[in-house]
Amino acid sequence: MPEKSSVDLPVRWNLSVRPDGTGKLEFAGELDAESTPVAWRSLESELAGIKVASFEIDVRQLVCDSAGLALLYHLSIGGMTPGAIVNLTGLSPELQHLLRSFSKEDFQALQEHEPTCSSFVEDVGAATGSWLRDLRQQVEFIGEVTLGVMKSLFRPRLMHWKEVFRVFEVAGVNALPVVSLLTFLVGMVIAFESAQPLEQLGAQVFVANLLGLVMSRELGPVMAAIMLAGRSGSAFAAELGTMKVNEELNALQTMGLSPVQFLVVQRVVAGILLTPVLTIFAMYAGLLGGIPVLLGLGFPLRMVLHQVQSGLHFGDLAEGLSKSIVFGAIVASVSCLRGLQTGEGPRAVGESTTRSVVSSILLIILADAIIAAVTYTLRK
Amino acid sequence: MNGAPHSLIEVRDLTIGYGDRLVLEGINFDVRRGEVFAILGVSGSGKSTLLKHMIGLYQPIRGDVVISGASIVHAEGDERLRILRKFGVLYQGGALFGSLTTVENVRLPLDEFTDLPEVAKDLIALSKLRLVGLESAATKLPADLSGGMQKRAGIARAIVMDPCLLFLDEPSAGLDPITSAGLDALIRELARGLGITFVMVTHELASIYSVADRIVVLDPKTRGIAAEGVPSWLRENANQPWVRQFLKREAA
Incomplete structure (x- = not known):
């Protein structure tokens, strides 16, 4: 009878199989969360080739602790010796009590439980x-x-x-440095990139005209609006969202106050007022x-x-400023x-929060395209 | 270690606070192995803060908390992890991870800290769920569980690594009396059946008389301990009248 044990393992076991098809497994030592995984795997491979009628x-x-009990339970339901009648002896009353909390039915129910998976058509x-629904809500x-x-306005x-001034300060005034830095760098890059092709035409001086037009008609308002969406729009969404989670919105409604009137109007008005400033x-x-x-x-410098x-x-x-008002209303x-x-x-x-930033930027660009098309036809 | 040999936690000269504001000053008490110990006090007396210092979430201003011979205040790295593995914590709301199912929540420590086969992890997690009476809710998400069930699931997760010590932060907060009584029964069962030591923060007097072996009552005025002992004895014999009134649920 070979002694199956490992030197550094705190648990030893002795497996013997008699020719009449009865097996015996004796454990000694400690089965805890550290020794059980090793014991589990080696027992699994040892028992894999053995066919016994009773065990x-x-x-x-x-x-043993819970991990060890899990191994004993797995063995006792024939998890490693399929078909065998397993008999567990010598378990202390406390552990027996705990072993009763293990259940084959629970385990099977978990294995059979499949996460609900919907078909493609359903998803579409x-x-x-x-x-x-979202469109309707919008x-x-x-x-x-x-x-x-x-x-x-009337009352x-x-x-x-x-609240309007607070939003104005937080979303507007505090955003000035970062918006200015961003557009300063963008202006620089545009000047650099356009100077080369214009040089080939000998029209380098028109870099100044180009920059003026691009900044006032397009990039000024768009960059300011995108910064507003990323910096303050996300904050609006998170703030109102947290209020909703904390049931503050429900509290407003039961007090007879409309969340839109109480929270949204202020932010939209502040947004409309602050974007032109940011844009300038x-x-x-x-x-x-x-x-x-x-x-x-x-x-x-004078020539520039x-x-x-x-x-x-x-x-x-x-055009730039009126665009910015539209953008401000959209973002807020x-x-x-x-x-x-x-x-x-x-x-x-x-x-x-994610949805607010994505929708805001998408709608800014959409509105920008529409305004550009309209002003182009009007100018013709 | 100057504590009695049978004490599992020794709180020594502990002074805690936020910034300049002291909450508790120089408090001392022991939690004995195998008992259900409750920390009591009026709202704002620093019960939860004390608990958070005992489990090593916050650093005290002065003093020490020793859990079975090792200081959680001074431990770092692996030593700290070893102490943390000795206990489980049930937070006020259950603190289940909302994106995982109940059984996945309970399995999480096994997944992170052990090398057990999948079958074993599932078996252990399910057995803990059965111990707390939640076997039928294994595949539900925490959002679909009631408040009492969430706390039970929180307890199942806290005991999955077989800790010898369990901290409970206001276990009956927000529960109806019947669910709360059920939770008390579970605590008693786990304490007697598994030999787990419990330290709980609560102001639910009903559950104190039914589960707690010993209590300390915190005094917000002196920032110390007003009384320590067996709850039913303190109700009649505490030195300060307000403690007796508090324990008899009378207005001071």
Whole structure:
């Protein structure tokens, strides 16, 4: 009878099989979370080739914890000796009590449980459904916000100006440095990149005109809006989402206050007021970023400024600023909508934050394209 | 170690607080092996803060917490991990991970700390769930469980590594009296059946008389311990009248 044991293992066992088909397994030592995995695997391979009709497990010399009990239970239900009648002897009353908490039925139920998996058609249907519901909610929301703003205009008492100024400061004033830095660098890059092709045409001086146009009509408002979406829109969504999770929105509703009137209108008004300011800073910072490049190319400052001045018209500035107002309204309202749509559970706030940034940026670009097309046809 | 040989936790001269604000000053007590020990006090007396220091989440200003001979305040790295493995914690809300099913939550420590085969992990996790009476909810997500079930699942996760010590932070908070009584019965069963020592923070007097062997009552005014002993004895014999009133559920 070979002694099956390992030197550094605190548990030893002795496996013997008699010719009449009865087997015996004697344990001694300690089966804990560290020794059990080793014992489990070696027993599995030892018992793999053995066919027994009845099997006795003697654990009088064994101390064990849950891990060890799991092994004993697995052995006792014939997990390693299929078909054999297994008899477990020598288990202390406390461990017997614990062993009773193991159950084959629970295990089988877990194995049979398959995570519900939906088909492709179902997924498409569900996605379309939720998209349509979202669209409907958006339309309703636009109406509600417009109504709320109108109401506040006629009855200024309804408006929480303190909150508007707080949002204005947090989302606007505090964003000025980063928006300015961003557009300064973008202006610089654009000046660099356009200087080369324009040099081939001998038109390098028009870099200044180009920069002025691009910054005031396109990049100024778009960059400011994208920064607003990433920096403050996500914050709106997270703030409102957390309020929803904490049932603060329910509290507002039962007090007879509309969350839209109480929370969203302030943010939309602040958004509309602050984006033009951010945009003006963005425009100037972009131009400033181009100036060192142009000076480096050898143009005097006065000439650069003159070029910008002659190339820019009031209409360009007006287009940029009116765009920025639209963008501000989009970012603030979409982010608030996503916040209000927050579901339940710890991941919900994260999801609505992501959705707010994605939807905001998507809608900014969409609105930008539409405005560009409209102004192009109008100008013709 | 100057504590009695049968004490599992020794709290020595512990001073805790936030910033400049002291919550408790120089408190001393022992938790004996195998008992159900409860920390009591009015709201704001620092019960939960004390518990968080005892499990090593926060660093005390002064003093020490020794769990079966090893200081959790001074331990670092592997030694700290060894102490942490000796106990389980049930947080107020259960603190189950929302993205995992109940059985996956319970299995998590086994997955992270042991090398057991999958079958063994499932068997152990399911047996713990059966111990707390949740075997039928194994594949549900925590969001689909009731408050009492979440706490039970939290206990199952806390005992999956066979700790000798379990900390409970307000186990009956937010539960109805019947569910709360069921949880008390479970605590008694685990204490007697598995020999687990319990340290619980609570202000549920009903559960103190039914489960706690000994209690300490924290005093927010002196920032110390107002009384320590067997709850039913303290109810009649505590030195301070407000402790007796508190334990009799009378307004001070």
